[in-house]
Amino acid sequence: MNLVFAGSSDFAVKSLDALIRAGHRVLAVLTQPDRPAGRRRRMTPTPVKAYARTAGLPVMAPESLKDEAVIEKLSRLEPELMVVVDYGLIIPRSVLELPSRGCINGHASLLPRWRGAAPVERAVMAGDRQTGITVMQMEAGLDTGPILLVRSTDIGPDESAGHLRDRLADICAAALVEALNRLDAGDLSPRRQNDSLACYAAKIRPEEARLDWRRTADELARQVRAFDPRPGAYTEYRGKRLKIIEAEPLAETSNVETGTVFRASRDGIDVAADDGVLRLKTIQLPGGKPMSAEAFLNGHDVLNERLGIPE
Template identity: 50%
Template sequence: MTGTEGSEPALRVAFAGTPDFAVPSLRALLEGPEGVVGVLTQPDRPAGRGRRLRPSPVKVAAEEAGVPVAQPAHLRGEAERAVLREWAPDLLVVTAYGLLLPPEVLHLPRLGCINVHASLLPAYRGAAPIQRAILDGAAETGVTIMQMEEGLDSGPMLLRRSRPIGPRETAGELHDALARLGSEALAEALERLRAGTLEAMPQDPDRATYAPKITKEEAELDWSRSAEELDRRVRAFNPWPVAHTGHRGERLRVWRSRPVAAVPDGTPGTVAAGANNLPLVACGEGGLLLEEVQPPGRKRMAGSAALHGGHLCPGERLGDPGPE
């Protein structure tokens, strides 16, 4: 559905997005009174063992709804922007598109471009706001609907919605919650836009912080750090790139953990049997219970199963370099 059947749409809206995070926002548009005239998404990418081309989640959702889809590799040239001109949108809604919008695109729609960003701006501008908030131990986060300009997530704020970060919440869980919250905030922002009550508030650049892209190298656990910090890393890197540690010359993935204050004496990285027969690893401060791990070549398993099956043994030390 692309607007109310049998009536003029409230606005002609184009949408730009690519991953799962963007799908709830697209669906919010499809269920509203706007007319979704087209969807921009990144080109299909090879995925899986066969490296077959796989469409983005946004492309799948758009095609299911019967909405035209375009997949330019970039938007720098007139030829790549031609489809957007043909759609003649009043507004372009952007959610995790992943491509830079040049000035020509930002100024093309009559009402400009708005973005659904997964943080409470001006905090955590950039590519990885969800993971960075967890890594920093932030108590809350949220979404911001923002008027786009040429700077990095620096445009005026139109609407913000906050939520607490749960003490055991992973990046994957927070991602899904913020995707839903973003779609709700987008629907509210568009309702206010139609009513003429949507007001823009400039960001305070002095309060801006940045959330650079996550790298695989960051996911290696340094056992000299505190258990609290390491637990945040485990949560922030679930489901990608997954926290890991060197073990028996290979790489042990840690999917879920829990910090504890008291641990047996031992060099950081030393394994002991902890509560509920879970592996307990000594850290620079406190200890980390490994609730779910994945030994090399194995499926994910409970930490107790890894200890019982000999994949981890009391007295051995984690952190030896794994394979490159």
């Protein structure tokens, strides 16, 4: 099938690669423009653009798809289908209507649950036991289009958003290849989403990564997993930002104020939460490398410290 692929992240690269390997002809790749990245803020292409260059594919990276010149260029390609995965820009109706067979999207949730920008992180934060990939036909609404194919997977009890996202990228790639094969065979029947079951996965705000010790230990542990690896859950320790990479809830109580370290050993740093105890297992100081709680304790006496107090 003759395709235009729209995607930006490393998540999307696996889908683009799978479509090429499946024999589909990618006429062009749409991706976001180069952005400043890293400490030196160098202009950096998206992972999809980097992959497309190595694959010898034409790349378009407009600031907006409302540009008439961009729309005209896409129109001249005469694509049968546009495949969209983690693109990050709004696709106007004028572009959605260009391909003869429309546009489909691989979305990292079991729609209509978690429509929006951060479905993986929101699923982990909410304590969902299952998530997956939904392949849907695109329409003007945000992730509201008819569902073509669903592939589900369990969320591990200790699984981070980063690990889950990697697994979902593989599932998405396979689901899109299957969906295109079945579309060709006339073997897919779209079904409307039940809007009454919808919830919105809002974009992650940096301030959400700060641990509030007045929450339960289970909620805090999910927050740590949801923000691993980015942006990274954190608390304050002696005026410095202490990143929490790995933590687990303990089914016990303490008689100290929330946020207080009341026990510290090679097993972890135990902090009082509103309901239960959060054990910090892997942490990171500003400018340092991740380290085990045991290694951290070799140079820091944290017993009876109260965490979460800004400088």
